[in-house]
Amino acid sequence: MTTVAAKSAAGVKPATMAQALTRAMRDAMAEDPTVHVMGEDVGTLGGVFRITDGLAKEFGEDRCTDTPLAEAGILGAAVGMAMYGLRPVVEMQFDAFAYPAFEQLISHVAKMRNRTRGAMPLPITIRVPYGGGIGGVEHHCDSSEAYYVATPGLTVVTPATVEDAYGLLRASIASDDPVVFLEPKRLYWSKSDWSPQAPAAVPGIGRALVRRAGTSATLITYGPSLPVCLEAAEAAREEGWDLEVVDLRSLVPFDEETVVESVRRTGRAVVVHEAGGFGGPGAEIAARVTERCFHHLEAPVLRVTGFDIPYPPPMLEKHHLPGVDRILDTVARLQWEN
Amino acid sequence: MTTVAAKSAAGVKPATMAQALTRAMRDAMAEDPTVHVMGEDVGTLGGVFRITDGLAKEFGEDRCTDTPLAEAGILGAAVGMAMYGLRPVVEMQFDAFAYPAFEQLISHVAKMRNRTRGAMPLPITIRVPYGGGIGGVEHHCDSSEAYYVATPGLTVVTPATVEDAYGLLRASIASDDPVVFLEPKRLYWSKSDWSPQAPAAVPGIGRALVRRAGTSATLITYGPSLPVCLEAAEAAREEGWDLEVVDLRSLVPFDEETVVESVRRTGRAVVVHEAGGFGGPGAEIAARVTERCFHHLEAPVLRVTGFDIPYPPPMLEKHHLPGVDRILDTVARLQWEN
Amino acid sequence: MTVQELPGAGASHRPTPPPAWRPRTDAAPLLPDPEPHRVLGTPGADRLDPALMRRFYAELVRGRRYNAQATALTRQGRLAVYPSTVGQEACEIAAALVLEEQDWLFPSYRDTLAAVARGLDPVQALTLLRGDWHTGYDPREHRIAPLCTPLATQLPHAVGLAHAARLRGDDVVALAMVGDGGTSEGDFHEALNFAAVWQAPVVFLVQNNGFAISVPLAKQTAAPTLAHKAVGYGMPGRLVDGNDIAAVHEVLSEAVRRARAGGGPTLIEAVTYRMEAHTNADDATRYRGDAEVEAWKAHDPVELLERELTARGILDEAGIQEARDAAEEMAAALREGMNAEPVLDPMDLFAHVYAEQTGRLREQAALLRAELEAEEDA
């Protein structure tokens, strides 16, 4: 790895995921006049997380619009705009505040292409800051990906790195299909050396990446849990385990091949995510991986997830979130003796 | 089995699931003045499926109320009524028309007990006619149980028999927790010998039942797919398979013990449901059963589900719904030779 | 701060209220005249354009025939379900005819007739209700949004589309149709609010046909009229006799003109009546009496126009016959179209879920293909 100093000449310096997301929208808007950003407080304020900072100033309020406070209306209007050929990028202010828009999402956004035999695709990107770990009160920390994942017609993407934040958001905006773009809010301020001038090309939507190669077992994860898994993998070395870490990057489409290849190789797997376990995305991953790797598995695929409870209040969230210890305890249960 | 004629003296005669549901509400309303039925067209009309037929007449419009046409308003008002100590029974007219109420459902109905440390439970029953097979057009055939199952705080129940329709609906209305009561609309007119005067006691919420004992493999199913699985099990005899069929009856709580006991015994399992496979309830069941039965399994747990597509138009739905052949083809893939 | 530190005290201390206080618009012009606008049978009918009226008449007769034919098709099992617009033809047809080529129509699930009157092939219009696919036409080609079943959810779409067109500098008006029941949905509220804030070129046409399935208007709203809702969004509300096609067309024309000129949205309530059951599957006798239906028969939209035009000598027996013949022709074509077995490809189930099929869908498609082949072999 080159140092920050060495890279800065080429415009490479530490950037946050938040900055990369902003830049992705900015570049998309500059390249394509049909890209419109809309949502609550996204204009003058630049969003409560400042992810749309500067866009209204650069492109005008018609391109980056403060809407009235009504999520179904926002998404419904975006549907109409997309029907006319625009590419709306909608911000839902927090995970739980996307729920009022679920009817529009499930009954229209996800179905319009299919309904019209492809005549009317809806290239809408729905940005949803999600997950916990930021001390947010009720309704501000939900991991609601299970709902999106179970809705055919939606693409569901979630970056875990600064590079992916840029690359996947660009790809999402460019996609002719509606994309639910889940932003792990506790990684907004995570940093990486990154050049907005020449952002590294990253694999597009639908490709998982092995973030750490390993041989003992595979941790399958995404979004906010990726750094935790990488940390767990480091810690696991002490226990003598060499863990592979796969970052799904997109939940739909789910890159089965990369995951299956890894698990067949390691013979053991743990799925890690913040969302509740029961009926969560990890269930699908575990079920499918088992189906395809059955005779390679030394132990059942286990899951480390949020508990099956409403998201806890800030003072208790640390007990809820999958942490390094809980991951290692679970790895330990992968029947190493047999 | 006694004949209809023999039983009719004791008031036992063929009754439809629809009639049993109506009777369950009627009896609950008669016993408990706090039970209120509400929804679109439930009063004068008796509901588009006539499930609330006669209730307004018997109990008055204040007990069985035609509401304005607004699902979030209906459920939101029911929350307030429950806060005051009533037991609202809400009808959502069709599966897809429950979506406008999702914010109320997820952010309030599911969370109020927890939010108030148990001080304010919400004994609300939300009846949702669900699933396909009735030639319904778009938005009238969704199997949306994945959304409910992934929402902690909700109990999710679905009867597959006339007896259970009555017994589980009574139990749901009596429950101090909110229950999403999924009514398999294509079984509304299914019949059974049943006495409204002395309805057989059935196990309550949270208990699965082995509907057919078998030894070769376990079909795990619920609601509209139970009759299909029973038919498949009969047909499987020709192939030399003796299939056990487990009816989950409630998805949350999920009766792991009954399922695990069965699968450990048979060594093979297929989950069958109409809902889409990806991220559907079958994923949870497969993942969990595998976790607990790993060393008893001769083959991975497989799933026969609806495809991962928006529900098809009436003329194509037969291709989508899990049928006997598809179930048997899947059973055949349970690695019998190994 | 104590009172001593303050300049002046007592009745004269009040500062002029800050600017946010002032109402921005005068409510009076937004309020509907509670007497529905009418033309037929009033002196205003003197100004009718004979050619346009003959066109209306022909379309009304055709619309009535279309309704009858569609209901007949349900009885023959050729149509899964049909929500009739008998009694509402004036609204359906005025809505279709008021639009320019480039404008967009956003019909509700009931409004197949409006789509047909706009020029859509009736078989295509009925595809959803026949059950071969969810939408039978290319919305962009016809500028008719898919018939929308989840009530009121099409309204924000209309707003978004109209807004997008305006942002692009295109001359496009969107006309969105919704029922009285649909006005209770949150989406109605949010759409009207967005439209007014954005001054989008959109016209909302509420057909108040008295019922939402079985629920009468009195259980749906306590508002003086549905048109009164407009003032709460800062747009004009208009009330019109929905069975008077000349009146509906006038009110719609004015609203479309306003929208086109950048004057923003309008909410129109057309008072009409659903003469038949909710759909062929419904039994209206469970919730309403014959007397009401009879009262409305005397106010039939086809007859209202027919009487006016014949009394004025704009329409004669030959003209009536001509309209009927054209309607019969349409009905025959519709019968023929609907009797033809639709060509269905089950593999279409997987073709349009995404631009590119996911691996999982490819696998499921392969499964179905194998099943179908096995069936064929057998």
Added chain:
Amino acid sequence: MTVQELPGAGASHRPTPPPAWRPRTDAAPLLPDPEPHRVLGTPGADRLDPALMRRFYAELVRGRRYNAQATALTRQGRLAVYPSTVGQEACEIAAALVLEEQDWLFPSYRDTLAAVARGLDPVQALTLLRGDWHTGYDPREHRIAPLCTPLATQLPHAVGLAHAARLRGDDVVALAMVGDGGTSEGDFHEALNFAAVWQAPVVFLVQNNGFAISVPLAKQTAAPTLAHKAVGYGMPGRLVDGNDIAAVHEVLSEAVRRARAGGGPTLIEAVTYRMEAHTNADDATRYRGDAEVEAWKAHDPVELLERELTARGILDEAGIQEARDAAEEMAAALREGMNAEPVLDPMDLFAHVYAEQTGRLREQAALLRAELEAEEDA
């Protein structure tokens, strides 16, 4: 039917319109006076009840102090987040004091002060915002619904509760609070409609404080005033100076009285101003200038009342001092309460999800318990 078969033709043929045509209510009495109701600084102030006004004053001073203390606690890390009601105290307090013991208050996330003014312990009121649990009190004990974060979703709850109470014959009024931004949500619409159709004893108090976070009212609605929305539901709308506690209390009292007497719901818009940022985490300089804030400073709710009362001799230095002392006492108790570490039991996470723990939750609880024990051992 042909024209020949019809009785009469021409201008006189029109039948009397069917009954559904008539507007059911007269809109005029429902419309708000666009001039906000005021009492302080007007001749109407002559009728003020001195004892009540002194109570208001004490509460306003306490409320202002509470706001300051809560914001200070955020800086000390004792409170995760605090949405201040500085400038809005008149609304908060009038809302709390207008209710009878048996009535219910439905506060929005911002309205902790209303809950405190109703008698709730401030530490309990701030539990949500401190982060130890989602609600710090038993709603039934205090007849205060949980502070509601998803905007406008509490409004249908208030309607349902009021309706339930009326069905049971209980004398209960529900007062629901919401912001200007919240009026754009579908739930606002649905709640008001249900309330009017059911004639539920509920009062909706919209605090129009000019902003929804950064979004000014002009981007939120084009309505003349938010109170004008009432007519669309068939309920009266009232506009009041939200910084004039006497006026707010009068308008609320009248609405509560009406509701209690079976007269149905009322929508009240109180025009006020959010003097501070949205929350301590917000930076208001990004979206508004000082001039506007300054203009509103001259219209401060505490000062408005203080001036009136001192000018009238209802309040003197001693009274002011007394109010301040009481406020300081509350602040000290609040500081003390918030400085005490909350006693938290992580196992509570599993205790209240269901009446009876599911097997899965028991398992997860056991896992956490084991982890906690292992931690303790280490």
